[in-house]
Amino acid sequence: MLDQILQGLMYPFMFLSLYFQVFLLTSFFENKKKMKKEEQNTIINYPTVTVAVPCWNEEGTLAATLDSLLALDYPKDKLKIIVVDNNSKDRTYSIGEIYEYNNPEIVKVYKEIKQGKHHAVNLALEKSTSDFFGCLDADSSVTPQTLKTIISYFENTSKVMAVTPCIHIRDPRTFIQRMQAIEYLMGVFLRKTYGELDAIQVTPGPFSIFRKEVFNQIGEYRKAHNTEDFEITLRMHKAHLKIANSHKALVYTVGPDTPKGFFHQRLRWARGFLENAIDYKELFFKKEYGNFGMFTLPMAFLFVFYGFYASIFSIYVMVSSIVNTIQRWLAVGVHLRMPNFDIFYFNTTVMSFIIMLMLTIFLVVLYIGNTLSDDSQEFYRNFPIFFVVYPLFIPFFFGRAIIDTFFHRKNDWILQDTKEFKQNFEN
């Protein structure tokens, strides 16, 4: 009976998921020519750009981040790098000073006493006099062509107010990072397709570049439930400011390397998403906000709940099967049997057909994500880890985020985890 109820509830969600996949795939292929054309974009006039690097205890990674920025293939007289140290207890500020000393025309270092990433970025914003402003988390790095590729989007489309890059996990080593490497491939596809639909959901911390006038128009960064990058995206959509994605502008970021770190980061993201989405509920189902208000935002909101339910259902099915096997073993001992390949026993339920199709589409999406940028990832080794491990996390961070949001529980405890406080700075 419980099986039937749980299965019955899955169908409307499966329909919505499939609809979501079909809609995105058709939109992607519809815009493929345009994407190819975008790749030919060039720059005639190089505008001035400021990149802020907010830091908190980043002595281990800051130098690599600054080196990658200084290696950008961009006129040096048009580039400014502002390092903002937010009360680090290590050598972060000194490292920044060394770079400032060696590159006085490009690098500036400041201290921000008010604690919080948004304060650090806002200080850089205040100091910036450039036409364009962006941020690069201190654990991330760019390729020499990244900035040029992004700026070319602004050059070719006057209406574009912000451009997001293509993000990959840098050097994934642990199984948690390998799992994220696949997840980020999905992000490559989603960000690109959302970009074509004017429905980008987040201008991520690692190297999203804005026209400076955006901040004059909508104001500076806010704390925004520790997800300031999502909140500013909502504000941009509310002000009808266009955001694009540059799939060839590569940025590498470090993903959490432990299950606990990953859980904390995703809980912060999920909670921040729910809280901010509720704060901006006026965007939901309003035609004036286009595909973002009518489709991607409501879908993302619904999928927090669906993701929670679907993963609970999957775990229930998995546990039932394990319990059944253990019961059999307890009753008769362990006797391995050959699987039955008779076609009669193939699963031919509606659910199995739809799941197979959705999985196929998902693989197509990952393939697209892996080929869109010029750096393909180690797919065959990482995918099995993603496929098995990722669903196990979903009910925990989505479930916890839902409960915390609806019971108004404070989630600052997450940031008491030093690593997560650092992650908050970095992603």
Added chain:
Amino acid sequence: MFETKKYIFAFVITTAIFATAFFASTFFSDKRVENVKSIQDNIAIDILSSETQFDLLKEVPCGNVSDSVLSPELNALGDKLSRTENERGATDEDILYLKKYYSLLEIKDYILSKKLAEKCGPAKKPVFIIYFYSNLGDCADCEKEGFVLTRLKEIYPDLRVYSFDYNLSLTAVDSMKTIYRVKSSLPALVIEDKTYTGFKSVEELEKLLPSTLKVVSSTPIIKKILVPKIIPTKATSTSTTATTTGGSQY
């Protein structure tokens, strides 16, 4: 820009995919039922043939009677019926029909085996377990007992297990329940005309089974079957019959 056409287009495609999945699933499910029906029909013919053979051989020595009077398909049928029931649900009308038919075939097999034993004596006496179960959620140990019987069948291929759904509304099954005084306490097992209730492990059942079974099982069961020329029927088969399979109740 919001384009309604795009959304409708995606909706039409999604609906078409769902409809196709639904029709494909129904098609394959119906095919499965047809397959089970067709196996049952074959078994019915086999049983009729065996009964006829048995009648014809009344005057013939027992040595000429084949060890396996039934179609070996009855064994696979249990598996397939169980699989189909899992997919369509125990209350599905087709499933109920197939289960009734299957139960009747089992009873026929059981009667025939007994007749054979009466005519030819202990040498031809089959060893069988009659098993009553319920899948209404009121028999906690039935699933476990199913695993045990399946395992037992693997160890002793000559063992016949006749499984009956206690709740199946069929007079022939009711008669079996009356004959063996099976009450609602399940699982119930009948071995050597004695009824046992409650879960029995593989070891416990082995102790209850006649020792002859083990001797028979330890030797190859392939045996040349002598069929008189007057019977135009397929002749060879092993002595396996309906069983419980993979935790299923058939």
